[in-house]
Amino acid sequence: MHDANDLSQLRVLVVDDEDDIRLGLKRLMQRLGARVSEAADGAAALRELERRPADLVLSDLMMPGMTGAELLPEIKRRWPGTEVAILTGYGTVQTAVQCLQEGAAHFLTKPFDNEEILRLVRRLGCQILARRSADGGGPGATLVAEDPGMKRVLELVRRAAPSPMPVLIEGESGTGKELVARAVHAASQVAELPFLAVNCAALSDTLLESELFGHVRGAFTGADRDRRGLFAEAGGGTVFLDEVASMSPAFQGKLLRVLQEQVVRPVGGSRDLPVRFRLVAATNRDLQEQVSRGAFREDLYYRLQVVRIHIPPLRERPQDILPLAASFIARAAELCRISLGELPVLGADAERALLAYSWPGNVRELENAVQRAVVVCVDGAVRPYHLGIGGGAWGEPTAGEGQAGSYSEAKQRALVQFQREFVERALERTRGNVSQAAEACGLTRAAFQKILRQLGVDRTDFLAD
Ligand SMILES: Nc1ncnc2c1ncn2[C@@H]1O[C@H](COP(=O)(O)OP(=O)(O)OP(=O)(O)O)[C@@H](O)[C@H]1O
Ligand SMILES: [Mg+2]
Structure with a gap:
C-alpha cells in the first residue's frame, strides 16, 4: 500500500456506543489525516450527518436504540453518496452480510486490527475522493479515442461543433456522453461562454421548468426572489440536457416552444424573455423507439437530432x-x-x-x-x-x-x-x-x-x- 495518500478532504463519521472504541477509531482516522466526527448511537449519527455530511460512516452493528443495520438504509436513503462500513462483533456475520446487500461498502469483524481498518479507510477514502473529482468531470478529463469507432465520434464532434445546430448524443450509460458533450462545447465557437448541464431525469416537471426557464418571486412556496433560468444564464453558451428521454410529455411541449421561438416564459411570469443558447442533448435510451411508441414527441425529436452522435458501447x-x-x-x-x-x-x-x-x-x-x-x-x-x-x-x-x-x-x-x-x-x-x-x-x-x-x-x- 502506498502511504502517501492525501485523505485530508475525507470526512468520516464514527458511530459506536463504546467510548473506548469510538476514541480509538477517531485517533486512527486522525492518523490518516481525515476529518472525523463521532456519534454514540444511530439517532445521534443522523443528527450529526444533518449538520455535517460525511463521505464515510464507520458504524458499529449492535447499539442500543437504533442498530447499525437500521441506520444503514436510512443513511443510504438520505445521503446516497455516503459510504457505510459496518463493524461487527463475532456471531453477527449473518446480519453483516445482509448489510452488504443493503448497500454497505464493507464490514469488519471485531476485534479488528488497526492496520486492517487503516487499509480499508485508505482504500474506500481514495475511491470516494477519486469519484468526487471525476464527477466534477470538467475540462481536466482528456478524451481517449484509439478505437476506430471512437475516432469516428471525434470526427463528428469536430465537424458538428462549430455550427449552432442542436446535437443529440446517444449511448449506453457510462459511454462518455457528458464528456463528448463537453468536447462539442470546447470545439464550438462559444467555448468561452458557459456550459450548463441539467439532468432531466433528476428533476420533477416543476423543478425542471424553474431550473431552465427561471421563475418570478412568489411563483411557488420558497420562491422568495426572481431567478433567471439556465437558458437565459447561458447567454449564447451551451445548455446540455442530459437524459432527455425522461422528460414528461407536458414538458416536451414546453421545450419545443422554446426551441421554435427562442423565448422562455419564467414560472409565474407573464412575459416571454428572449434566450440564446446552443443545445446539446443526451439519452441512454433509443429515442426513435420512444417516438414510435408515442412516448416522445416526434416534432421535438426532429429538432433535437439535427446532428446525431452515437457513442458505441465499450465492448x-x-x-x-x-x-x-x-x-x-x-x-x-x-x-x-x-x-x-x-x-x-x-x-x-x-x-x-x-x-x-x-x-x-x-x-x-x-x-x-x-x-x-x-x-x-x-x-x-x-x-x-x-x-x-x-x-x-x-x-x-x-x-x-x-x-x-x-x-x-x-x-x-x-x-x-x-x-x-x-x-x-x-x-x-x-x-x-x-x-x-x-x-x-x-x-x-x-x-x-x-x-x-x-x-x-x-x-x-x-x-x-
Ligand atoms: N473516451 C473517454 N476518455 C476518457 N474518459 C472517459 C471517456 N469516456 C468516458 N470517460 C469517463 O467515464 C466516466 C463516464 O463518462 P460520462 O459521465 O461522460 O458518461 P455518460 O455516458 O454521461 O454516463 P451516464 O449515462 O451514466 O450519465 C467519466 O468519468 C468520464 O470522464
Ligand atoms: Mg451522463
Missing part, C-alpha cells in the same frame, strides 16, 4: 480498453499521490481480463475497476483479481445488462461481488493457501473450493511470486 470498441485503463491508472495514481516512478503496472493477465470482459457499465465501470485496482494492488502490480470484475462462469453480467435489471438480479450480482472480494482477500492474505484461507473464513476446505470454482477464481493467481 464494441476494444482498442480503447487498454489506453483508457492506462489513462485512468495515471489519474487515480495522481489522486492517491502515487509518484510517477511507482505507477501501478497492468500485468499481462490483468490486460487479458480487461479485454475479455464485456463492460456492461462501459467506461465508467472500467474507471471504477481501475481506481479500485490502483488502491488495492500490492507493490504496484495489478493482477486480474484486483479489478473486481467478472471472469468466471458466473458473476459476469451479460452484455447489455447494464446497471438495470430486477432487484433480485442486482442482489445476486452484489452477493457474487461480495463473495469474490471476500475469498480473494482471504487468498491474498494467505498467498494462495486454500486450507488457511478457508479456515480464516470459517469454511471447510471443500466448501471454500466449491466457491472458488463457482466464481472462477484461480488460487494460483495468489501464489507469492
